[in-house]
Every structure is written in structure tokens, then in C-alpha cells.
Amino acid sequence: MTFPRLSVSAESLPLSIFARLYEKLAGFKGDVIPLQIGDTYLMPPAAGRLSQQAYDDARDLYAYGPAPGWPPLVAALTEKVRTVNRIPVEDGGVQITSGATHALACCVGALLDPGDEMILLTPHWPIIRGIAQSRSVVSIEVPFSQMVLAEPGMDPYPLIARAVSAKTRAIYLCTPNNPDGLVLDETTLGAIVRVAEQAGLWILADEVYEHYTYDRPHVSIASLPGMAARTLTVGSFSKSYGQAGLRVGYVAGPRTVIEAVRKMSNHSIYNVPHAMQRAALASLRDGGEFLSDARARYRQARDKAVAALKVPVRVPEGSTYLFIDLAGHGCNAEGCLPVLERVASAGVLLAPGAPFGLAYADWARLCFTAVDEARLLEGIDRINRVL
Numbered sequence: 349m350t351f352p353r354l355s356v357s358a359e360s361l362p363l364s365i366f367a368r369l370y371e372k373l374a375g376f377k378g379d380v381i382p383l384q385i386g387d388t389y390l391m392p393p394a395a396g397r398l399s400q401q402a403y404d405d406a407r408d409l410y411a412y413g414p415a416p417g418w419p420p421l422v423a424a425l426t427e428k429v430r431t432v433n434r435i436p437v438e439d440g441g442v443q444i445t446s447g448a449t450h451a452l453a454c455c456v457g458a459l460l461d462p463g464d465e466m467i468l469l470t471p472h473w474p475i476i477r478g479i480a481q482s483r484s485v486v487s488i489e490v491p492f493s494q495m496v497l498a499e500p501g502m503d504p505y506p507l508i509a510r511a512v513s514a515k516t517r518a519i520y521l522c523t524p525n526n527p528d529g530l531v532l533d534e535t536t537l538g539a540i541v542r543v544a545e546q547a548g549l550w551i552l553a554d555e556v557y558e559h560y561t562y563d564r565p566h567v568s569i570a571s572l573p574g575m576a577a578r579t580l581t582v583g584s585f586s587k588s589y590g591q592a593g594l595r596v597g598y599v600a601g602p603r604t605v606i607e608a609v610r611k612m613s614n615h616s617i618y619n620v621p622h623a624m625q626r627a628a629l630a631s632l633r634d635g636g637e638f639l640s641d642a643r644a645r646y647r648q649a650r651d652k653a654v655a656a657l658k659v660p661v662r663v664p665e666g667s668t669y670l671f672i673d674l675a676g677h678g679c680n681a682e683g684c685l686p687v688l689e690r691v692a693s694a695g696v697l698l699a700p701g702a703p704f705g706l707a708y709a710d711w712a713r714l715c716f717t718a719v720d721e722a723r724l725l726e727g728i729d730r731i732n733r734v735l
């Protein structure tokens with residue numbers, strides 16, 4: 349090792365997983381269809397667009413803001429968390445963050461120390477692993493969705509309980525899940541609750557897709573009896589209102605824990621830009637119609653994508669992805685990357701499965717809301733031809 353050297357955690361974090369696919373894409377001349385990133389083609393609610401804000405050049409826009417967030421946004425989210433999510437959050441129990449990514453990084457920083465273990469129910473949103481790794485927190489994977497789906501009505505308690513050790517401090521769960529769209533019902537959440545209560549664990553509930561369920565309602569785990577005291581619930585304007593570029597998210601939880609989360613936020617970004625919080629609040633206030641319209645469009649996109657894809661795929665009850673098992677379609681020791689390279693040569697990008705968990709190297713994720721319906725179906729047609 350030469351001097352100066354980089355930190356071990358920086359060295360261990362992966363760079364973009366898409367580098368090899370971009371190389372293949374370089375040779376493609378035509379409309380590139382990006383189905384790899386979790387985003388939307390929809391414009392945000394009219395009221396939440398930047399052009400619609402009364403950016404009156406108030407001094408506030410250029411000044412440092414309060415660490416918890418802009419008070420009107422904090423107040424509106426506190427009310428939303430109480431009424432929509434049914435989480436009995438106290439005043440002071442909401443922290444505005446720079447997206448859910450920053451929210452989760454602050455939560456991990458507030459709850460776990462280097463060497464502590466965090467259980468990830470897999471397949472899992474990839475960045476949570478890197479967030480843990482950058483703080484020397486050890487991720488323990490528990491293959492979850494596939495097991496729950498394979499045996500409807502099974503009790504997943506033992507699956508999670510046997511992963512708990514003396515070093516376990518938290519369970520990360522995502523419902524509706526990215527990448528497989530599983531929406532956890534109260535019975536399944538109940539098994540997670542039992543493990544958390546018996547082992548004295550925190551729950552990190554990533555609920556950024558809360559508004560996008562198509563077949564069953566979303567339940568916040570913190571709304572279950574006794575759970576508000578040990579759960580941090582994360583939401584995002586990126587997913588709810590198509591405002592990923594604003595970088596506004598939030599965490600709700602017990603006031604004293606949120607104070608710790610706030611310290612992490614304050615010592616990393618100081619505060620979220622005021623101008624962005626204004627546009628977020630406008631969506632929260634006036635975005636009801638957007639949510640129902642987007643949900644209907646996303647459901648239709650989901651159904652058309654599932655019907656068009658020639659590879660059998662489970663219909664996700666929520667989120668904005670199809671998680672596709674490509675085993676038998678040309679995967680090798682490298683997993684499905686060679687297949688995805690061929691798909692990229694046809695001008696379509698998919699996310700490789702390996703970052704979603706050790707068991708998913710042969711899988712790929714397709715986002716069905718990243719482009720409009722015509723381009724989505726064109727992309728799927730190209731994928732079918734490659735496969």
C-alpha cells in the first residue's frame with residue numbers, strides 16, 4: 349500500500365455496476381431505452397414543479413436553514429405520517445433529509461456502530477449494503493421474499509430469527525420491495541415484529557414506494573402495536589411525486605432517536621436546500637390527484653410489461669419493477685451479465701441482479717416506469733428478441 353492511502357471502506361465500495369453495460373451500449377445507434385434506473389417518465393404534480401414556486405428571491409432561499417427541515421414541510425409530514433401511515437409520531441419526530449438515501453445513511457449512523465450487524469431481507473435495495481459498509485457495519489442477508497412467496501401462509505419468523513447474533517442491532521426491510529415488488533402484509537410484518545421484540549432490535553423501514561401498491565394496501569410496520577418506539581420509517585419525494593432531482597426525503601421515528609438522526613444529517617449536509625423543500629411541500633399539499641393518476645398508469649405499465657415479456661415473471665403487487673429470473677437464458681459463472689451485455693447491445697439497459705443479494709446473480713431488474721408505455725414495450729420487444 350502506498351502513502352497516502354484511501355480508507356478501507358472507500359476501497360471496498362463498488363463503483364457503478366453499469367460500467368460494462370455502458371461499453372456495449374456505445375456501439376448502439378438508435379433510441380437507448382434505460383430500464384435499469386428506478387425513476388419515472390412522469391412530470392411531478394403541477395404545483396410541485398420548480399417553475400410554479402413563488403421563488404420571490406426571499407433571503408430564506410439563500411440562507412442556512414433549520415437542521416430538522418423547513419418548519420412548514422416538517423409540520424405537514426408529521427401530520428401525513430400520523431394520518432396516512434398511522435404512526436403515532438411525536439412533535440420533533442420527523443427529520444427532512446437529502447432523499448431517502450441520505451435518510452438511511454443517517455439512520456445507520458444513528459443506530460449502529462462499526463462491527464454491528466444489520467439484517468437485510470433479500471433481495472434488497474443495493475445501496476443499503478454500501479451504506480452499511482461505509483460505516484463498517486456488517487450486512488447479514490436473509491433470503492426472504494422468495495421463501496415467503498414459495499409457501500404462502502408460512503411463518504417467516506425462523507428465517508429471520510436464526511440470522512440474529514449477539515451483534516445484531518437492526519433489521520432493514522423495504523415494503524413495497526425494490527426489486528421484486530413484494531408488499532408485506534400484517535401477518536408477515538408480525539413475524540418481523542416478534543424477532544425485533546425478542547432480540548431487542550431496531551427496525552429500519554424503507555417505505556419509499558408506499559403510494560405504489562396495486563393489489564393490496566401498504567402497511568407501515570411502525571403502525572403495529574408497540575413498534576413506533578423501535579422503528580425509523582423512511583419516505584421520499586423521489587418516488588412518491590416523481591421529484592428525484594430535488595433530493596428531498598425524510599425519516600419519522602421516536603423524537604429522541606430522530607435527534608440522533610438529525611446530528612448525522614447536520615454533520616453531513618447541514619440542511620436540505622430550502623428551495624427544494626418548498627417544491628416538495630407543494631406536491632405533498634396538492635399532489636393527491638397525481639398519486640392516483642400515477643398509480644393507475646404504473647399499474648397499466650406493470651400489466652402490459654408482464655404480458656409482453658416472454659420470460660415468465662411474477663406480477664409485483666407494488667413498487668415499479670419486474671424482477672426477472674434469467675437462469676437458463678445464457679447466464680454463466682458471472683451471473684446474468686453476459687445476457688445483459690447482449691441486451692445493452694440492442695440499446696436496452698437492465699440492472700444486474702448480483703447487487704440485490706448473493707442469491708440473485710442470475711436475475712435482472714426492469715423498471716416499468718422509467719419510460720413511457722411505447723418505449724417500454726419497444727424495450728421489452730428488444731429484450732425478447734435477445735433472449
Ligand SMILES: Cc1ncc(COP(=O)(O)O)c(C=O)c1O
Pocket residue numbers: 386446447448449450473522526554556583584585586587592596597
Ligand atoms: C428502496 C429504495 N430506497 C431508497 C431509495 C433512495 O431514494 P432517494 O432518491 O429518495 O434517495 C430508492 C431509490 O431508488 C429505493 O428504491
